[in-house]
Amino acid sequence: MKKVLLVLLLLVLGAGAWLALQESPMKTLEGIALQHSDKLPLAFFGERLFDEHCASCHDNPQMHAPTRQALSGFSLDSVMVALTFGKMQPMAAHLSKIEKGLISIYLTGSDSGQYEWLADSTCSAPPADTTTGYVRNWGLDAANSRFVAPAQSNITRDNVGTLELAWALAFPKVTDMRSQPAILGDTLYFGDKTGRLYAIDRKQGCIQAHTKVASGIRSAITVAEDGSGEPLLVFADSMAFVYAVDPVTLDIQWKADVRLFDTSTITGSVSYHAGRLYVPVSSYEVAAAGNPQHVCCKSHGGVIALDAGDGDRLWEWHATADATEQGVDRDGKPMFGPSGVSVWSTPTIDAGRNRLYVGTGENLSHPATDTSDAVIALDLDTGEQIWSYQATANDVWNAACLSGGANCPENAGGDFDIGASVIHAQLQDGSELLLVGQKSGDAMALDMDGKLLWKARVSNAAIGPDLHQTTTNGGIHWGMALAGETLLVPAADPERRRPGYDPRPGIHALHARSGEVLWFQGVERGCYLADEDKPLVGLQNMREGKDRPLEEQYACSFFYGLSAAATATREVVFSGALNGILRAYDVATGELLWQTETARPFATVNGVEGHGGAIDVDGQVLAGDWLYVQSGYSMFGQLPGNVLLAYRLKQ
Numbered sequence: 001m002k003k004v005l006l007v008l009l010l011l012v013l014g015a016g017a018w019l020a021l022q023e024s025p026m027k028t029l030e031g032i033a034l035q036h037s038d039k040l041p042l043a044f045f046g047e048r049l050f051d052e053h054c055a056s057c058h059d060n061p062q063m064h065a066p067t068r069q070a071l072s073g074f075s076l077d078s079v080m081v082a083l084t085f086g087k088m089q090p091m092a093a094h095l096s097k098i099e100k101g102l103i104s105i106y107l108t109g110s111d112s113g114q115y116e117w118l119a120d121s122t123c124s125a126p127p128a129d130t131t132t133g134y135v136r137n138w139g140l141d142a143a144n145s146r147f148v149a150p151a152q153s154n155i156t157r158d159n160v161g162t163l164e165l166a167w168a169l170a171f172p173k174v175t176d177m178r179s180q181p182a183i184l185g186d187t188l189y190f191g192d193k194t195g196r197l198y199a200i201d202r203k204q205g206c207i208q209a210h211t212k213v214a215s216g217i218r219s220a221i222t223v224a225e226d227g228s229g230e231p232l233l234v235f236a237d238s239m240a241f242v243y244a245v246d247p248v249t250l251d252i253q254w255k256a257d258v259r260l261f262d263t264s265t266i267t268g269s270v271s272y273h274a275g276r277l278y279v280p281v282s283s284y285e286v287a288a289a290g291n292p293q294h295v296c297c298k299s300h301g302g303v304i305a306l307d308a309g310d311g312d313r314l315w316e317w318h319a320t321a322d323a324t325e326q327g328v329d330r331d332g333k334p335m336f337g338p339s340g341v342s343v344w345s346t347p348t349i350d351a352g353r354n355r356l357y358v359g360t361g362e363n364l365s366h367p368a369t370d371t372s373d374a375v376i377a378l379d380l381d382t383g384e385q386i387w388s389y390q391a392t393a394n395d396v397w398n399a400a401c402l403s404g405g406a407n408c409p410e411n412a413g414g415d416f417d418i419g420a421s422v423i424h425a426q427l428q429d430g431s432e433l434l435l436v437g438q439k440s441g442d443a444m445a446l447d448m449d450g451k452l453l454w455k456a457r458v459s460n461a462a463i464g465p466d467l468h469q470t471t472t473n474g475g476i477h478w479g480m481a482l483a484g485e486t487l488l489v490p491a492a493d494p495e496r497r498r499p500g501y502d503p504r505p506g507i508h509a510l511h512a513r514s515g516e517v518l519w520f521q522g523v524e525r526g527c528y529l530a531d532e533d534k535p536l537v538g539l540q541n542m543r544e545g546k547d548r549p550l551e552e553q554y555a556c557s558f559f560y561g562l563s564a565a566a567t568a569t570r571e572v573v574f575s576g577a578l579n580g581i582l583r584a585y586d587v588a589t590g591e592l593l594w595q596t597e598t599a600r601p602f603a604t605v606n607g608v609e610g611h612g613g614a615i616d617v618d619g620q621v622l623a624g625d626w627l628y629v630q631s632g633y634s635m636f637g638q639l640p641g642n643v644l645l646a647y648r649l650k651q
Helices: 002-021 023-037 043-052 076-084 099-108 550-555
Strands: 133-135 164-170 183-184 189-193 197-199 207-212 222-225 231-236 241-245 252-257 271-273 274-281 302-307 313-318 324-328 334-337 346-348 355-359 374-379 385-390 423-426 433-436 442-446 452-457 481-483 486-491 508-510 516-522 573-575 581-586 592-597 621-623 626-631 642-649
Touching: 043 099, 076 099, 133 621, 222 271, 271 346, 271 626, 346 423, 486 573, 573 626
Parallel strands: none
Antiparallel strands: 133 183, 164 642, 183 189, 189 197, 197 207, 222 231, 231 241, 241 252, 271 274, 274 302, 302 313, 324 334, 346 355, 355 374, 374 385, 423 433, 433 442, 442 452, 481 486, 486 508, 508 516, 573 581, 581 592, 621 626, 626 642
16 A cells, blocks of 8 residues: 555656646756655666666766766756756657656755855955956967966966965865866856856955856856956856856856757857957767767857857857758668867967967768868958868767767767867067867967968877777867977877877977977876776777776776866976876976875865865966866766865965
């Protein structure tokens, strides 16, 4: 009888929730979980649904999907948004809203009680300085040089060794720290993956203000101006909405939907110039294509210009023509193309020529286009394409190639995006170059008309057979830095078994004029890892990976290369590693000047349990005597973490 009553209660509850979900899915499901968790085994049903529909990817290390343990760090809101509107929508399309909600409840539980710390962490006084623009955008200037001028930082080769931890903040329900902060005066603005934006006193770590948007904040925080010259904070969330926020009150001034397709997302950050915002658009269809049921592929990347005052769309540049049917795959599904050519990086502004420059990714399906794996120059006013330089032709690839799926294109390429932001270099003699980094492991320089001047291979990521099946995910990822005429190039290069591939993870210093190698500092794992614990990829090399306890992964991470963007001053370059080690090198000689381990527990000023992890995507930011570091990135099986760390020169 009890079982019958339970079933009836579930049916009634399910019907009521179904109606309620039409307007407020997250609120209703969370309410059900809180009110009835002591009577109804909602998490039990969610676990059964996860086992049936999700485990084949998330329990399989070969798929590079976040594990159950990693997903448990997300909020219910984040998981529900991902299943309904975000990256997991194609894979979850067959699930009802109730089923998605039960899976979300199983994975995350409730946010209840997670943010009580905010009341106790409120600052007691307003900031003294609200105007000094230490960090205003992803590239640290319009040229995306990731260079910190002497007026912005007091850290030198002589004193960097005295940096010591001043405070740590931890953020609940977060496993990935990827939104690079902005710094205005004494306030650091930071966004997290639960969609919360914080104004933080950068010297004390207390909270001046906070707000929440619809989904996780994915981009860097960019400082722009509205139509009257007042400052705005601009950023993009995981649903491809761009927000403009008042920096004092954190009130939302406007928001704009910048999706080109249902699978559009924002991976790079927003650039600002002369009243306009330039938004890079990418697509997660590259991952969705790994689903055998997905019809591949219809989306493409692009750039969208918005009016900074109101968010109105001014122009669009599309990276390919609209996809049309190209035949059927071996499973009889229709195939579409051209597609892909995501813009993963942050646009570079060249005000003198009235141009912007972006790098692009591979095509996802045939036919290949000349805009893939390319540098594109666009007119700032109109979005008209002025020129393009293609670094790798015929690179047509998607995630189906890792498993031999029907969506893998014929004669597939090696997945060699230009993911690092292009650097507009202005050299000492007045000459100018564009400096480019590619996932193939190639750094290169173009003249201002898109002609290749030199190319230097810092990594062997593009060497070997069957590149589409054994992609290393090595090479140059998120960002190089330029100090004077020294180009500082981080290389990720994980260990993979492939003929001809000799990984060279570390930081490479090249002469910007010639590509000549000035110095190289390799990085090592520093611990023993058995072969059976290494998550190798590729059909020939992949094996059923062990589910290593997180404590073991923190103690000895498989990944230890340099994927995150570098940050440089005249004398020091900072580079964070995938095993959580942050290093500072002498720009002139490559000498290691300072390092610290961040993949460890931290006592935090807000009392939230904190642990660092992989350092990936964004680079470090500097202001006066201070260095700010984010630690934690769980994608691709890397080390999760949830801390923002503030280091200060010894006083």
